[in-house]
Amino acid sequence: MDWMKHRKIYFLISGALIIVGVFALIKWGLNPGIDFRGGTIAEYHFNEGISTEEITRSLEEEGIQVFSVQDTGEGKYLFRLPALGSQDQEKIKRIFQESTEGSDSEELRFETVGPSVGPELVRKTIYAAAIASLAILLWVAFQFKSLKFGVSAILAMFHDSLCLVGVFAIFGHYFEVEVDFLFVTALLTTLSFSVHDTIVVYDRIRETQSKLGGGLYDIANRAVTETMVRSLNNSFTIIFMLIALVLLGGETVKWFAAALFVGTVLGTYSSPFVAVPLVVFWDEVEKKIRFR
């Protein structure tokens, strides 16, 4: 199949995706979770039904600001609060005891993060992403003995990460999805998965090139055709496991799985439709310059 014939369309699609993503990122930004912004997430289980308004009022009367209370089902409630000290934690317990008239409440989890932690997380993530990208660039460039492949693989990788971040800026705006520690993990996994998938196609190109020779354009078409089924099948098995992950339950895990899902789809798409066309495009430009 002549995949590469439509490479301008692929570039257009990717360009549009990136523009929308960047636009969402600039307009709305990401919705930082407590890991970045600082704050408290506390989940409690109440034996008897409670009125969230009442609880909120009694908390605020005692000087504890409540951002939101979310009913997560089965008598569980998720409270979003500002960063609290441990005295406040005891206070909350006391208030619950009083306002539910002795009905049992159980603290399922209590996470509070000070505002000084976030910037550190951001920095460390940037360092990790930079080191990983550099290492991958070197590995691909070395393995394929060409900067062309290395840079194209990295560009496809950035394409995926940028789109993923953009998608979450949109999610954040419309569904109030917060980005947290796990999102960072998903982002970095997308980086590696994207390259993983790209290398398989590149490998095919290299193999065909050394065996049959010929122009890069035709070889690229052939390699994409030959690896398409494998690429799709591999994504399916990963997506199956992600569905399983959603079954793990919980608000945080659900969005983590969603991030990985978007990352997997992007990673699968970008190998034949971004990484390979980029190499072909680069090759053409190279030739033009040489002929001049």
Add this chain to the structure above:
Amino acid sequence: MSKNFIKILLIFLLTLICFYVSLPKEIPIKFNLAGVKIDRIINRHDLDLKIGNFVLKKNFDLVLGLDLAGGSHLVFEVDTGGIDDERKKIAVDAIKNIMEKRVNLFGISEPNVQTSSFEGKDRVIVELPGVRETQQAIDIIGKTAQLTFAELGGGEEDGLIPTDLTGADLKSSDVVFDQTSGKPVVLIQFNEEGAKKFEQLTEKNLQKPLAILLDEEIVSAPVVQEKITGGSAQISGEFTLQEAKNLSIQLNAGALPAPVSLVEQRTVGATLGAESVQKSVVAGAIGLVMVMVFMVLNYGKLGLVANIALFVFGVITLALYKLIPVVLTLPGVAGFLLSVGMAVDSNILIFERFKEERPKRTLADALEVSFGRAWDSIRDANIATLVTAFVLANPLDFNFLHTSGPVRGFAVTLSLGIVISLFTGVVVSRNLLRAFVKQRHE
């Protein structure tokens, strides 16, 4: 015996051992079949070998992280403002050791205390498994607990003047009940030098109050009735029994050389943890079944071989989690699930290759060629993934990368999964296929 047969035997043995290790400690067997009722519990034994002087002991239990087992993750930031750079590290290490001591004295087993330093910020991370009294633990661990004795100045406005007698001069402390009031008090025993200082101090301040300060707050200021020799004193503030016990723990462990503040707390109750474990198992099983069905539908008999390899993968992975041991957290479980999805990738690559090669060659030949050719892609692709996983897992403990937390838990299980899947996806399935092909020929 052929080489292939020996290899398969080895793989089988390895799988058997790993399967045993991966079993839970107690397996309840309960069924009722045609009138035969069986209801018993099979125990999996741990490794406990003793041959002469050689003792080999290994516990085959999964180590669960705080989010699965329940517990508290506390991060304290050290206020190193008044300390110069050279002594900073010493101070932070001292804080770590003192916190560890305090936690132990509080009676929590297996606490994990570590330091982290990043761009001028020094932190001490304390992980307490299964703590119920988080609040109390935080109070005990996070307090500086600097004890000072202070005397009244000569002039009217001099106020209290701290002396050189401090908590550093203590040998031990204990909680006792005051004979007259019946209230709990903290009894302290000075070391030799402290006893001397205390003797001089009491002699100098006869009939005057001698204040005992804790973190610059007055706990009590008894009037000295007589010179005290023997080096023991009593702190009798308005303590509850618990407060007295806490103070005693803090004094025994020593004062922190710099004040700390709690910047992060993550506490997960045991109920939520147990629920997560149960859900993880169910999720893993469902995912595994989906992948297996998919493989058989797509690749038929070859898919079955891949599934056997996948089973071997699961068993080895679980066994390694137990043997290394890997502290399994919720993100760790996610990493494991993802690695299952990626583990069959090697097989998919090989089988797709096989589909291409089959029309050109004999069955055995096509298989060998497919494995050989697919190996390059498998190696190159997995090395790229491993590189990222390694940066995230940060095995060398670089300070500028993630040193704790969910990112690391995820990366550890993911990298382990990739390495094992290289073995099961290539070595195990290759040898299995060779054996099947041979059988067909004979």
